[in-house]
Amino acid sequence: MLLLIKRLSVPARHVARGTTCLLYSTEAPSSNCAIGFIGLGQMGFNMARHLRAKSKVPFVVYDLNRHAMEQFHAENGKDVGMASSPAELASRASVIVTVLPESAHVKEAYLGESGIIKGIRQGTLCIDSSTIDTSVSVDVSRQIIAAGARAVDAPISGGIMGAKAATLTFMVGSQTDSDFEQARAHLLLMGKNVVHCGDLGAGQAAKICNNLLLAISMIGTAEAMNLGMRLGLDPKVLASIVNTSSGRCWSSDTANPVPDVIATAPSTNNYNDGFKSRLMLKDLGLVSNAAKDSKTPLMLGALAENIYRHLSNDATMAEKDFSVVYQWLAKKP
Amino acid sequence: MLLLIKRLSVPARHVARGTTCLLYSTEAPSSNCAIGFIGLGQMGFNMARHLRAKSKVPFVVYDLNRHAMEQFHAENGKDVGMASSPAELASRASVIVTVLPESAHVKEAYLGESGIIKGIRQGTLCIDSSTIDTSVSVDVSRQIIAAGARAVDAPISGGIMGAKAATLTFMVGSQTDSDFEQARAHLLLMGKNVVHCGDLGAGQAAKICNNLLLAISMIGTAEAMNLGMRLGLDPKVLASIVNTSSGRCWSSDTANPVPDVIATAPSTNNYNDGFKSRLMLKDLGLVSNAAKDSKTPLMLGALAENIYRHLSNDATMAEKDFSVVYQWLAKKP
Amino acid sequence: MLLLIKRLSVPARHVARGTTCLLYSTEAPSSNCAIGFIGLGQMGFNMARHLRAKSKVPFVVYDLNRHAMEQFHAENGKDVGMASSPAELASRASVIVTVLPESAHVKEAYLGESGIIKGIRQGTLCIDSSTIDTSVSVDVSRQIIAAGARAVDAPISGGIMGAKAATLTFMVGSQTDSDFEQARAHLLLMGKNVVHCGDLGAGQAAKICNNLLLAISMIGTAEAMNLGMRLGLDPKVLASIVNTSSGRCWSSDTANPVPDVIATAPSTNNYNDGFKSRLMLKDLGLVSNAAKDSKTPLMLGALAENIYRHLSNDATMAEKDFSVVYQWLAKKP
Amino acid sequence: MLLLIKRLSVPARHVARGTTCLLYSTEAPSSNCAIGFIGLGQMGFNMARHLRAKSKVPFVVYDLNRHAMEQFHAENGKDVGMASSPAELASRASVIVTVLPESAHVKEAYLGESGIIKGIRQGTLCIDSSTIDTSVSVDVSRQIIAAGARAVDAPISGGIMGAKAATLTFMVGSQTDSDFEQARAHLLLMGKNVVHCGDLGAGQAAKICNNLLLAISMIGTAEAMNLGMRLGLDPKVLASIVNTSSGRCWSSDTANPVPDVIATAPSTNNYNDGFKSRLMLKDLGLVSNAAKDSKTPLMLGALAENIYRHLSNDATMAEKDFSVVYQWLAKKP
Structure with missing residues (x-):
């Protein structure tokens, strides 16, 4: 044309x-x-x-x-x-x-x-x-x-x-x-x-739906990796299994939240240069506004928003890549 | 050899x-x-x-x-x-x-x-x-x-x-x-x-960690798809965007829980011939046992288990593919 | 004056x-x-x-x-x-x-x-x-x-x-x-x-904080009563124990969500003439707006809001007293 | 006799x-x-x-x-x-x-x-x-x-x-x-x-049902108090309102988690001499075992267990009265 x-x-x-x-x-x-x-x-x-x-x-x-x-x-x-x-x-x-x-x-x-x-x-x-x-x-x-x-x-x-x-x-x-x-x-x-x-509005809607799923799958990956490591699995081995199985997702195969599993992931670079937690929190706020307006129940999504809100009350974590939720979760007993 | x-x-x-x-x-x-x-x-x-x-x-x-x-x-x-x-x-x-x-x-x-x-x-x-x-x-x-x-x-x-x-x-x-x-x-x-x-034990651990992430990302996909559709998005368009973005995951690109988005997904076949909800619930029970033993906090994971328990109290849904959680969520107001 | x-x-x-x-x-x-x-x-x-x-x-x-x-x-x-x-x-x-x-x-x-x-x-x-x-x-x-x-x-x-x-x-x-x-x-x-x-604004704030706690304790009461009954307890006996113990709350001793435990509770009157679920949902929407603005993490509160949103997508339940969440939870397997 | x-x-x-x-x-x-x-x-x-x-x-x-x-x-x-x-x-x-x-x-x-x-x-x-x-x-x-x-x-x-x-x-x-x-x-x-x-078994069942509701209402009280205080309310005023309203509960009127609201509450004594978080966590573990066995869905209860598990990974908080969940929540942004 x-x-x-x-x-x-x-x-x-x-x-x-x-x-x-x-x-x-x-x-x-x-x-x-x-x-x-x-x-x-x-x-x-x-x-x-x-x-x-x-x-x-x-x-x-x-x-x-x-x-x-x-x-x-x-x-x-x-x-x-x-x-x-x-x-x-x-x-x-x-x-x-x-x-x-x-x-x-x-x-x-x-x-x-x-x-x-x-x-x-x-x-x-x-x-x-x-x-x-x-x-x-x-x-x-x-x-x-x-x-x-x-x-x-x-x-x-x-x-x-x-x-x-x-x-x-x-x-x-x-x-x-x-x-x-x-x-x-x-x-x-x-x-x-x-x-x-x-x-x-469809552009906005598509973006926040993607980021909703992104936040959930990132926290999910952090939970699964943390559990596996506490059960004795090597994180690289676990990630390689998940990434060829039904658990695979971008948060696991590209931005894995456990340092040194993926060389190019922000987690490996001390959670720098990624998508900041406080920006993910902002997007999740847009998600919950849209969910409220449209009477759409979220369960994991609502919790994800509040996990990022809890985490972002730590000034350092707020500025880190949102995969830092792994650190938030994985504190040792 | x-x-x-x-x-x-x-x-x-x-x-x-x-x-x-x-x-x-x-x-x-x-x-x-x-x-x-x-x-x-x-x-x-x-x-x-x-x-x-x-x-x-x-x-x-x-x-x-x-x-x-x-x-x-x-x-x-x-x-x-x-x-x-x-x-x-x-x-x-x-x-x-x-x-x-x-x-x-x-x-x-x-x-x-x-x-x-x-x-x-x-x-x-x-x-x-x-x-x-x-x-x-x-x-x-x-x-x-x-x-x-x-x-x-x-x-x-x-x-x-x-x-x-x-x-x-x-x-x-x-x-x-x-x-x-x-x-x-x-x-x-x-x-x-x-x-x-x-x-x-590593085989068991790997499997339940994968399935933990699978359950979370499936519910997350269902939440994101449902929200997008209520905001007016076409589910195929939304899925295609997510599947080339950071929200992509097996639950979205292979087993999308919205019927007719993926032709081969159980959802398109009335949630038949997949991985039954009650079996996912069983695996999430193994997850929470392991999490308890290892003092590993799960947030989304714990909720996912209980969503599948709630859903599985419906005898029909219990026997359907676990992507049926989309139906559980998407009841119209 | x-x-x-x-x-x-x-x-x-x-x-x-x-x-x-x-x-x-x-x-x-x-x-x-x-x-x-x-x-x-x-x-x-x-x-x-x-x-x-x-x-x-x-x-x-x-x-x-x-x-x-x-x-x-x-x-x-x-x-x-x-x-x-x-x-x-x-x-x-x-x-x-x-x-x-x-x-x-x-x-x-x-x-x-x-x-x-x-x-x-x-x-x-x-x-x-x-x-x-x-x-x-x-x-x-x-x-x-x-x-x-x-x-x-x-x-x-x-x-x-x-x-x-x-x-x-x-x-x-x-x-x-x-x-x-x-x-x-x-x-x-x-x-x-x-x-x-x-x-x-303090009147608004006080009201929504009360109703936040109310929603949480109502769902909590419903969960505890449902669990006890499934474990074989008589609901009246369980309520009487809770109501003289550290679990006591208005939702248990005055508006118990299990029918026939409290004669004057809406639950006993088929969940009529109480505080409608959709109005509780509205108030929880005010709660989450205030929480977002003030960067206050809610965990149970966010989930409570979404449980009421899920429940209120059922047109009948939306008009019932909010203790109807017991029915939402207690579906038999 | x-x-x-x-x-x-x-x-x-x-x-x-x-x-x-x-x-x-x-x-x-x-x-x-x-x-x-x-x-x-x-x-x-x-x-x-x-x-x-x-x-x-x-x-x-x-x-x-x-x-x-x-x-x-x-x-x-x-x-x-x-x-x-x-x-x-x-x-x-x-x-x-x-x-x-x-x-x-x-x-x-x-x-x-x-x-x-x-x-x-x-x-x-x-x-x-x-x-x-x-x-x-x-x-x-x-x-x-x-x-x-x-x-x-x-x-x-x-x-x-x-x-x-x-x-x-x-x-x-x-x-x-x-x-x-x-x-x-x-x-x-x-x-x-x-x-x-x-x-x-009824004694065990009654106890864990009470403690399930107790954990939920304590976290709920902590969330409501924290929100109110961030909105500018005086915690004593808020507690007095809640305690004469439908939000009243033992966790608010007897063991309020905000220090100095209730003189005799563990929170006022630096969260000492109460019911330790790690023991509440143990009881919530019994709750989730019973819920699993009886196929009883918990939503708030499952989350409460995992909040106490997260919190108890902090060795100090694990030994404090379980109302210390207020401190866990209320970290300043």
């Missing part, structure tokens, strides 16, 4: 929904084609860097933290714009990507007094890559759409490593296939997998 | 530990080389059939249920012996395989008044393929060894299907490598994977 | 318990002294009836359901005013009582487009007897106070029976002792215990 | 079942009337001291630890006999009291090679005040009865304090009322409440 568009040399104003300005790399960038990026935290900064480098259209950023904006500007070129507010950014961009920590920040950035909605242009595509409450995500997207623009949710899997290497996975919820396709074109500049999960 | 031994035609008394009488298929079977098999239930019957057909040595069976013995005899040849007790069987065999339901049966069969230990010959190898308490298994094995024979634990993974197709996996605990090797030679006639897990 | 009233020479013996404006019964009622009541559901209707009958000041009501207002008007006197909105009601009252189902209703009634805050008079005392999120309660109260009025939270214990009989208990959070005292005077017309729990 | 026996001066052999030798305090003690006591640990030593002092019949003790026997002998009189085995003790006594730590010790003391059953006399009453598995208790009692003697289970509530002050409560299971009556006469010398719970 990209090829087709180029061959036909359609004028920008005729470009069908679902394509992106950035395709016209031979033409001079116009402000119609600018990309806005809000949220230059550890994830966002790295993602924006890739997007800026590969998209070759005007680029404008916003962050509450002015220092982060200036650093991005300094590192990524003098032509990077720095907006004074989400509203102003929205007035200058036709694609907006947001990567923010929590539901409240997303609500504020999109719907607040100087939020995106106050400046947004007709047809602009908003891609929210924050991981937030499904219900908030759907509500924000609907308001943006009601204002004449477009919105998809596209939460991320892959962590800071993935953001740096542009190997992230995005789980996307969109109202139309063309919204998905256009979002996908941009997201592939920052990651390598973009999955269409369904309607608005 | 099998070939080598044959060519050398070493006398039986010189055969190294770790080989088996059954190798001498060209020689007349001698009672020294007989295999005894105790426990002709659904698993044992099918296993014994393969062992009998492939080992070509005298074969003698025992089961409390005389009818099962007679049926085996009728179906598998007139030269199959029927013992009057485990002790008598032991007096006629140099390799004994046992496949029994619970710890108490194993204790009785090995150490009871007319148990194996009362008739066992020096050097006989006992292979217990029951899934029982690790502590009982170790204790029984030690008593058999103290009586001058040899013992390994070799619990099974793979179910009745695997028993019929001789595709079982065996997890073996043994005192010596040669005991393991000899057990392995026999077990490969009934299955296709034989894993050395460690010292006596 | 009480002293002031005394100085004005109102004979003490004529002063009704704990009243405010309504003390001046010899004076013509003025609109300054009117009581406004919002929320004529099952609880509120009965509470308002008592307050109306005992306070002898102008009375004005509001409910989204116009039929409920008209019924109250018809049953409680032609001089009961019917407001067109919370704002209008607020413009006519100096004390306002609200009894609403959920946080969203309270936010709307107080802070919405035609909410109380739009019509409120300086110094008016708002008494919110809804059971809602502690954080929402504090936020609403603070906004009312910032608008020049006063606010207390005063959630209720005692149920519809208590509302009919005016035997309710109120748990009050207030900024000042005098706010508490004035609220107390009114609340005693609708109940018999009014407890000062602390600052704004 | 007691009076009647005295007046008639019936010879010992005619004494009806259900009476006790010790009634004949005016007569010289005969060996027919001796009391045997096995188990001189912290509980047993104190209990035996009271029984010895108040019963005025020959007294013979046994403990595996010879030093404990000698100390008892030294402190309680030269005429206290020291048996060489339970069998020998049994040959010298007509009433036997046992207070032992675990099921295995009781099995050994009663049924072992030199166990009570090897020396027991016809009609001797065995009172086992150990807290052990209900199934083991019933089995041991039945074997003693089959040997021509009598047996009751009579586990204890009240702790070391109660043993010292002779204020213990005994929960008794017996086959006949007269066995209960005779046991009661002796138990009242060591405690003040003796409750007939039902048939053999």
